[in-house]
Amino acid sequence: MNITIVDYKSGNISSIINSFNEVAKDKVKIEVTSDINKIKSSDKVVLPGQGSFKSCVQGLNNINGLIDTLNEFAINNKKPLLGICVGLQMFADIGYEETETKGLGWISGKVSKIDNKNGKYKLPHIGWNQINIVKESKIFKDIENNSHMYFVHSYEFIPKDKNVISATTDYSSNVVCAVEKENIFGTQFHPEKSDRVGLKMINNFMEL
Amino acid sequence: MLKNRIIPCLDVKDGRVVKGINFVNLNDAGDPAEQAKIYSDGGADEICFLDITASNENRDTIYDVVEKTSKKCFVPLTVGGGVRSTDDINKLLNCGADKVSINTAAVKNPEVVKDSSQKFGSQCIVVAIDAKKIGNKWEIFTHGGRNSTGLDAIEFAKRMEETGAGELLVTSMDRDGTQIGYDIELILKISSKVNIPVIASGGVGNLDHLVDGIKLGNASAVLAASIFHYGKYSVKQAKEYLDSKGIPVRI
Numbered sequence: 001m002n003i004t005i006v007d008y009k010s011g012n013i014s015s016i017i018n019s020f021n022e023v024a025k026d027k028v029k030i031e032v033t034s035d036i037n038k039i040k041s042s043d044k045v046v047l048p049g050q051g052s053f054k055s056c057v058q059g060l061n062n063i064n065g066l067i068d069t070l071n072e073f074a075i076n077n078k079k080p081l082l083g084i085c086v087g088l089q090m091f092a093d094i095g096y097e098e099t100e101t102k103g104l105g106w107i108s109g110k111v112s113k114i115d116n117k118n119g120k121y122k123l124p125h126i127g128w129n130q131i132n133i134v135k136e137s138k139i140f141k142d143i144e145n146n147s148h149m150y151f152v153h154s155y156e157f158i159p160k161d162k163n164v165i166s167a168t169t170d171y172s173s174n175v176v177c178a179v180e181k182e183n184i185f186g187t188q189f190h191p192e193k194s195d196r197v198g199l200k201m202i203n204n205f206m207e208l
Numbered sequence: 209m210l211k212n213r214i215i216p217c218l219d220v221k222d223g224r225v226v227k228g229i230n231f232v233n234l235n236d237a238g239d240p241a242e243q244a245k246i247y248s249d250g251g252a253d254e255i256c257f258l259d260i261t262a263s264n265e266n267r268d269t270i271y272d273v274v275e276k277t278s279k280k281c282f283v284p285l286t287v288g289g290g291v292r293s294t295d296d297i298n299k300l301l302n303c304g305a306d307k308v309s310i311n312t313a314a315v316k317n318p319e320v321v322k323d324s325s326q327k328f329g330s331q332c333i334v335v336a337i338d339a340k341k342i343g344n345k346w347e348i349f350t351h352g353g354r355n356s357t358g359l360d361a362i363e364f365a366k367r368m369e370e371t372g373a374g375e376l377l378v379t380s381m382d383r384d385g386t387q388i389g390y391d392i393e394l395i396l397k398i399s400s401k402v403n404i405p406v407i408a409s410g411g412v413g414n415l416d417h418l419v420d421g422i423k424l425g426n427a428s429a430v431l432a433a434s435i436f437h438y439g440k441y442s443v444k445q446a447k448e449y450l451d452s453k454g455i456p457v458r459i
Binding site for chain 2: 010011014015018019021022050051052066091116122123124125126127128129130148150151152153170172192194195196197198
């Protein structure tokens with residue numbers, strides 16, 4: 001099997017690479033690239049994302065044919081794809097960070113700023129928070145409900161169809177922190193920084 | 209519920225772990241990558257490396273340290289010390305750092321904070337504020353606490369939030385290395401002024417100091433070096449103690 005981590009200059013992806021390599025050992029080949037032919041031929045794709053929604057969408061657009069390739073991979077061919085942080089957020093139709101920006105539109109919904117309740121909640125939401133698993137998801141296999149995951153974000157994905165939500169976390173409100181829609185998976189938290197539980201989740205994705 | 213974080217800090221010089229008392233009298237005590245792994249296995253919520261002499265000498269050793277550590281540690285790694293430019297930040301992130309803390313450069317050239325937070329996201333930009341109490345105010349010091357700037361620490365903190373910092377690492381230079389506890393007044397003044405998380409630093413000598421940093425200083429995270437490094441307490445003990453005091457921690 002080979003897994004491609006999409007490198008579209010969206011900030012720092014070295015931790016994602018390190019964690020996937022750690023879990024993969026010699027069983028799975030991890031490729032880090034923006035080469036659309038390599039993405040096409042891979043079994044699974046990881047879509048990272050750091051920085052703003054706008055800059056990440058721009059990053060995808062900057063690589064000729066990348067969005068089409070991702071659409072083909074995830075929507076037409078229904079191959080497993082995992083979006084992490086802004087990688088998940090970009091599944092939405094639209095994001096409101098910096099300026100209104102169109103997303104990939106894979107899971108209908110929007111990305112808006114977390115309500116900080118007049119400064120009661122500090123933003124970014126940084127640190128370890130517990131996930132409330134609300135639907136069975138293959139990537140949470142053998143992961144206990146209320147496990148801690150590491151978060152860093154100020155914006156949240158609000159999907160229209162609540163059935164796609166696989167986990168939420170409590171920060172100001174029930175923030176969506178994991179989604180699953182058929183072959184498309186996403187986590188707002190960073191499994192690559194969530195120690196053993198995070199590595200377990202990465203392993204679950206590899207074993208899909 | 210979001211948990212308060214405990215962050216062991218490793219002072220690194222020439223690629224080796226040291227911890228000084230008031231930034232002098234350094235004792236060599238180990239390999240950073242191994243130490244970091246021990247901490248993360250023990251439940252540390254994040255790891256912080258401070259390259260203490262990076263402003264002056266032998267700076268590139270930190271890149272190897274970060275690269276080696278990030279292949280073993282799967283909790284967030286913050287690296288600071290001698291970070292001068294957006295290019296330095298880029299290099300550290302590429303080696304595997306998750307966040308970079310900026311001290312002197314943030315004072316001398318706030319554009320670095322602005323540019324880097326725009327380029328890499330504010331989530332990875334920590335501004336390190338080293339402050340010393342002068343009269344009834346706190347003044348910013350740079351270059352590892354050697355140079356005074358005349359800047360008011362509280363105002364500077366607010367400005368850094370506006371410039372793009374994702375977190376503030378607030379160190380009392382009066383307390384650093386003394387083990388008599390955080391400067392709670394300073395921590396509280398800053399944490400109530402800004403809407404981004406504040407990490408308390410400088411002066412921890414026992415577990416009650418960590419409790420105070422969170423309960424009295426309203427810090428989101430507490431950083432300590434010597435109490436963990438010399439084995440006085442383990443991170444696990446610290447977490448259990450905080451938990452017993454009603455502070456939410458990841459156990």
